[in-house]
Amino acid sequence: MLSIDLTYVGSGIHEELIAHVADQEGYFEDEGVHVALRDGAVWPTERVRGGATIGLGRALLSRMTNGIPWTVLAANTHRPLFWFLARGDIKSMDDLRGRRLAVHGARTAPGCFARIVLRKHGLDPDHDVQCVERIPADYQMDLRRLRDGSIDAAYVGSTLAPEQIAAEEGLTLLSWVGDHFQIPTVGIAVDRSRIALDDPALQAVVRANKRALRTIAEQPRVAVKHIASLLNRLTMEEAQQHYERYVRPWFTGDGKVNPEAVREGVAAVAAELGVSAADADQMYLPAL
Incomplete structure (x- = not known):
């Protein structure tokens, strides 16, 4: 069986929901890949680079400031859940x-x-x-x-x-x-100097990720069940409301990025950091 590390770099359904659905619904297993879900919230970026990452925001910042060649293969949402x-x-x-x-x-x-x-x-x-x-x-x-x-x-x-x-x-x-602000913030990305974009384990994870996105778009009951399991202070009615407000309208059904959100979001981040956007938008090309 193939294997890969997949790191989330911030706890909560923003980072965890799609990987959780793919894991719990058996999509990784169906793809023949063993995925080790890792909590890298306090890891240095160098350690995160060793596997695939869910955190596209952190990847973007480290590409802009340190030149790390992160590449995005799928985007889960353009609406940061903060x-x-x-x-x-x-x-x-x-x-x-x-x-x-x-x-x-x-x-x-x-x-x-x-x-x-x-x-x-x-x-x-x-x-x-x-x-x-x-x-x-x-x-x-x-x-x-x-x-x-x-x-x-x-x-x-x-x-x-x-x-x-x-x-x-x-x-x-x-x-x-x-x-108020849109940018692809979570999904699947790798440092292509460490993991080839055609790596079989990586491609299996991307397929499972996209299948999980389709599930939450097309099967609300399944999505709400998993949201309630991750946010276990919510009643099922509250989980349904959370899904309708923050997940169903805004999570992509196919993992593709929105080019306008990329252009505007990257420019805003570069301006805030005081750095050049340069070719940062190129990191999203495989997810277009």
Whole structure:
């Protein structure tokens, strides 16, 4: 049997859902490939390069800043699953001025996306907001710090369902990144200097990934079942609502990238990082 490492670099359904469906529904097995799903959230990029990766955002940033020849073979969604949640009297993004926001580092993909969205709301992340940097996690500490008042808002990912958490914790959901910024953020990518694009194990993973995408598009009950298993604080009704709001309309059915989202997203990331976009958009060619 073929084998390959497949690394997710951020926990939650954003990174994990499609691989989870492919694994649980037996699609990897059908393709004759053993896939070792690895949590690389705190791994250095050098270690992530050893296998295929789900994290296209991190791949893009390391291609732009370090010249790593990442190549995308499939894209799962162009809508990053990150949200701004706030406590107390903060009811809009403008209310974040002068407040303490827990957020990923500026040179990480989620942090870069957060800064782009803050700027779209007229906020300078270096001067208008007090950014409290933290590493990716399941955001439970953010909830604790929101409760005790040590932070005013948090930028959270898809280990949480934002509407459900906001209702339970008395928080306000300020904004979803996917409403304001699009770029292929998760899928299948490899460093082609380490793994050939025609590698049989890699191609098997890509086929399984695309089959899982078709499943969540065409079989809502299966998709909701898996969302509920990953977000196990949700009822089935809440999982259905989460699917209808954030997954069904925005996850691709075929793994292809949207050229317009690539052009605009890459340009926005390059501008935020202060680097040249150069040929970064070429990394998506196999997924066109």
